[in-house]
Amino acid sequence: MSLKRRSLIAGAAGLAALDAxxxxxxxxxxxxxxxxxxxxxxxxxxxxxxxxxxxxxxPEFYIIWGMFNTLVKLDAKMKIVPDLATxxxxxxxxxxxxxxRKGVKFHDGSELTADxxxxxxQRIADPKFGSPVRQKMSPVISxxxxxxxxxxxxxxxxxxxxxxxxxxxxxxxxxxxxxxxxAMGDAQYGRTPVGSGPWKLTDWxxxxxxxxxxxxxxxxxxLPRCPSLMVQLIKDDESAVxxxxxxxxxxxxxxxxxxxxRLKKLPNIDFSSMPGLNTRFxxxxxxxxxxxxxxxxxxxxxxxxxxxxxxxxxxxxxxPSQGFVPAAIGWAFDKQKHPYCNFDxxxxxAELKKSKYGPGTEATILAFPDAWWxxxxxxxxxxxxxxxxIKLTVQFMDARTxxxxxxxxxxxxxxxxxxxxxxxxxxxxxxxxxxxxxNFAKYSNPKVDALLEQAxxxxxxxxxxxxxxxxxxxxxxxxxPCAPLMNTFSNSALPKSVKGFEHTPYDGFGxxxxxxxxx
Amino acid sequence: xxxxxxxxxxxLLHAGGGDAALAALGEQASxxxxxxxxxxxxxNDPLMVQYWHWADAALHGDFGQSISLAGGFSTAQLIRHxxxxxxxxxxxxxxxxVAVSLVAGSIAAARQGRIExxxxxxxxxxxxxMPDFWLGYxxxxxxxxxxxxxxxxxxxxxxxxxxxxxxxxxxxxxxxAVPMAGIFARMLRTTLLETFRQAYVVSAHAMGFGRxxxxxxxxxxxxxxxxVTSIGLQARYLLGGVVVVERVFGIPGIGSVIVDGAFxxxxxxxxxxxxxxxxxxxxxxxxxxxxxxxxxxxxxx
Numbered sequence: 001m002s003l004k005r006r007s008l009i010a011g012a013a014g015l016a017a018l019d020a021x022x023x024x025x026x027x028x029x030x031x032x033x034x035x036x037x038x039x040x041x042x043x044x045x046x047x048x049x050x051x052x053x054x055x056x057x058x059p060e061f062y063i064i065w066g067m068f069n070t071l072v073k074l075d076a077k078m079k080i081v082p083d084l085a086t087x088x089x090x091x092x093x094x095x096x097x098x099x100x101r102k103g104v105k106f107h108d109g110s111e112l113t114a115d116x117x118x119x120x121x122q123r124i125a126d127p128k129f130g131s132p133v134r135q136k137m138s139p140v141i142s143x144x145x146x147x148x149x150x151x152x153x154x155x156x157x158x159x160x161x162x163x164x165x166x167x168x169x170x171x172x173x174x175x176x177x178x179x180x181x182x183a184m185g186d187a188q189y190g191r192t193p194v195g196s197g198p199w200k201l202t203d204w205x206x207x208x209x210x211x212x213x214x215x216x217x218x219x220x221x222x223l224p225r226c227p228s229l230m231v232q233l234i235k236d237d238e239s240a241v242x243x244x245x246x247x248x249x250x251x252x253x254x255x256x257x258x259x260x261x262r263l264k265k266l267p268n269i270d271f272s273s274m275p276g277l278n279t280r281f282x283x284x285x286x287x288x289x290x291x292x293x294x295x296x297x298x299x300x301x302x303x304x305x306x307x308x309x310x311x312x313x314x315x316x317x318x319x320p321s322q323g324f325v326p327a328a329i330g331w332a333f334d335k336q337k338h339p340y341c342n343f344d345x346x347x348x349x350a351e352l353k354k355s356k357y358g359p360g361t362e363a364t365i366l367a368f369p370d371a372w373w374x375x376x377x378x379x380x381x382x383x384x385x386x387x388x389x390i391k392l393t394v395q396f397m398d399a400r401t402x403x404x405x406x407x408x409x410x411x412x413x414x415x416x417x418x419x420x421x422x423x424x425x426x427x428x429x430x431x432x433x434x435x436x437x438x439n440f441a442k443y444s445n446p447k448v449d450a451l452l453e454q455a456x457x458x459x460x461x462x463x464x465x466x467x468x469x470x471x472x473x474x475x476x477x478x479x480x481p482c483a484p485l486m487n488t489f490s491n492s493a494l495p496k497s498v499k500g501f502e503h504t505p506y507d508g509f510g511x512x513x514x515x516x517x518x519x
Numbered sequence: 520x521x522x523x524x525x526x527x528x529x530x531l532l533h534a535g536g537g538d539a540a541l542a543a544l545g546e547q548a549s550x551x552x553x554x555x556x557x558x559x560x561x562x563n564d565p566l567m568v569q570y571w572h573w574a575d576a577a578l579h580g581d582f583g584q585s586i587s588l589a590g591g592f593s594t595a596q597l598i599r600h601x602x603x604x605x606x607x608x609x610x611x612x613x614x615x616x617v618a619v620s621l622v623a624g625s626i627a628a629a630r631q632g633r634i635e636x637x638x639x640x641x642x643x644x645x646x647x648x649m650p651d652f653w654l655g656y657x658x659x660x661x662x663x664x665x666x667x668x669x670x671x672x673x674x675x676x677x678x679x680x681x682x683x684x685x686x687x688x689x690x691x692x693x694x695x696a697v698p699m700a701g702i703f704a705r706m707l708r709t710t711l712l713e714t715f716r717q718a719y720v721v722s723a724h725a726m727g728f729g730r731x732x733x734x735x736x737x738x739x740x741x742x743x744x745x746x747v748t749s750i751g752l753q754a755r756y757l758l759g760g761v762v763v764v765e766r767v768f769g770i771p772g773i774g775s776v777i778v779d780g781a782f783x784x785x786x787x788x789x790x791x792x793x794x795x796x797x798x799x800x801x802x803x804x805x806x807x808x809x810x811x812x813x814x815x816x817x818x819x820x
């Protein structure tokens with residue numbers, strides 16, 4: 001058995017060498033038949049790194065999802081299912097034991113073991129490496145291997161969101177290949193990464209496209225279904241639709257909201273839409289007037305007709321939000337009505353009367369100048385001004401300048417969205433706990449803090465954790481440090497001739513592409 | 520000139536605010552990670568020190584590495600990859616614009632006040648007022664989605680296949696060429712008409728030379744000088760203005776690199792591209808001056 005594996009590795013290494021020089025791999029290996037799958041990543045053109053531990057922004061993760069695996073993953077219904085780990089248990093509330101799948105191969109032919117898992121978490125925790133998720137993963141105090149296929153993760157306190165943070169989403173916990181990282185160094189690994197996922201990087205043209213070959217030793221039999229993949233970075237999302245309609249693409253992951261009606265009517269196009277994992281909101285700086293007054297904030301939130309808002313900003317391509325946890329996370333989604341986060345013009349005027357600030361109050365809201373983000377702020381300001389007779393105005397500022405301004409808690413209010421977050425803890429604890437890292441305006445409510453801490457520690461999430469998050473959210477929605485606005489749809493389009501697409505709320509770009517095949 | 524230009528760009532970029540660390544690490548990054556990134560890339564140094572480091576390396580031909588646009592790629596690599604595409608599309612558009620404007624401008628001047636002139640002048644005004652991105656979408660709608668003659672998106676590099684590049688580049692070249700052709704044609708018409716009124720043209724007519732002979736030998740050649748100068752001035756537009764068209768058609772050109780670089784606050788990349796821009800604009804204007812000198816009949820005497 002061991003001899004067999006060794007010869008296999010040697011063979012794979014030999015073939016990899018051939019591939020590097022002449023490209024004979026195709027003849028020797030049973031790669032899937034057919035043509036290259038052509039996918040668009042619409043709306044983005046910048047990918048700075050493909051090292052999962054270093055990656056920070058959505059487009060980077062879209063690519064990483066297809067090249068790497070994680071211990072567990074989310075299915076289309078947001079249930080956590082096995083990926084590299086086939087099973088997991090909690091011997092005690094602060095210990096997680098994962099049993100790894102055997103025989104998982106990296107793109108270089110070496111086997112993925114518990115050692116690689118340990119190495120991945122060492123890198124995340126290393127302050128010198130500076131992983132963007134170091135803070136987020138700080139509850140993890142140790143990751144050890146009791147044998148090559150068993151991983152033990154210990155946390156300082158019971159930490160229920162951990163499993164979500166180990167899924168193949170925007171987590172940075174994708175397992176890296178220790179051997180490859182050590183051989184090529186961190187910087188080079190970000191450019192020529194070696195993962196265990198269905199797609200193996202063959203070419204990267206910055207700001208243009210990335211090419212991949214099928215990982216023929218991928219552990220999920222039959223995947224990927226195409227011999228190769230080309231991902232085009234198409235900054236202008238209208239152009240992606242044009243390319244799709246002209247037959248130059250097999251998949252467009254982000255159809256502009258204005259184009260949805262047109263695409264739905266086309267006979268040869270499959271248009272797929274579902275509420276995504278996001279919440280778009282208006283955040284208030286509760287440290288500064290006029291947003292330091294809860295009645296003023298409530299008045300504004302109640303003056304927004306969210307149904308009309310959705311029509312006016314994204315052509316109806318969203319659910320109106322009255323809370324922060326999106327509907328896709330069913331077990332933590334609160335259906336009970338939150339009075340201060342629903343349209344109620346009479347109530348809004350009554351709250352304004354109670355406020356120290358009356359009609360005529362002026363304030364400036366920061367907004368992104370791009371596409372519908374711009375409309376979002378304009379419509380918001382218009383609705384609030386119309387109902388309350390206040391004088392809100394919008395100042396447009398690009399995202400990078402704005403982030404810098406929020407983290408210094410400079411502005412008065414800003415519109416933004418939490419995107420591709422998969423756990424209620426990321427929406428509630430990170431943004432509204434007094435110690436939450438995303439709580440820029442320093443919102444603090446001891447009752448909310450206590451509930452969120454309890455929810456974090458509750459390992460039975462669906463039955464007991466969910467109600468705790470909902471209770472915390474109700475309290476937050478009474479204080480309105482942010483006004484929830486809408487939960488936009490994830491819209492994809494592909495030609496009817498392309499089969500195997502499964503839409504998920506978190507847009508599993510990489511994994512979706514592995515199962516797709518043009519016919 | 521280059522030093523002043525690059526310093527200005529450098530200061531303007533930094534005046535814009537924002538942070539390369541935030542661009543590279545995302546809004547999820549902890550303050551510690553941001554600090555580490557800033558230290559690693561010397562972003563905490565005083566501005567003039569940062570500029571000096573950049574300028575010193577640039578003088579030795581090293582434009583440095585991208586830090587937040589395409590980490591690990593060198594600025595030189597990004598430019599080498601994107602510049603030929605922009606130059607190709609630029610020259611392609613220029614050829615189309617010159618060809619169309621020479622014909623339209625000459626006809627309009629020769630038939631001044633008649634129906635041909637009215638048509639050509641109206642056409643020029645309409646094309647000048649047409650936004651190029653809008654024209655791009657319209658061209659795609661008609662010629663790729665409707666007729667299927669050209670690809671709607673994507674570009675073939677001229678280094679891969681020249682015919683492929685000419686085919687895939689046609690619509691974007693037209694989108695850029697159309698407003699330029701309008702400007703050129705009006706320019707040519709005006710200068711031709713002015714030249715018609717010059718004393719030496721009037722006397723050439725008086726000497727009994729044929730209409731066509733006077734046009735080619737006395738009018739056209741002299742009118743070309745301001746025309747060629749205006750083409751040189753449009754080179755700036757070619758480099759900067761094609762960004763939008765690059766986006767619409769997915770041409771991986773230097774305009775997209777500089778815009779993405781600016782949004783990602785990748786100062787080194789923007790600086791490198793800007794210097795290349797400056798060099799090109801200066802070179803093009805120099806060449807145009809030479810061409811004008813060659814055209815000038817006084818040169819011989």
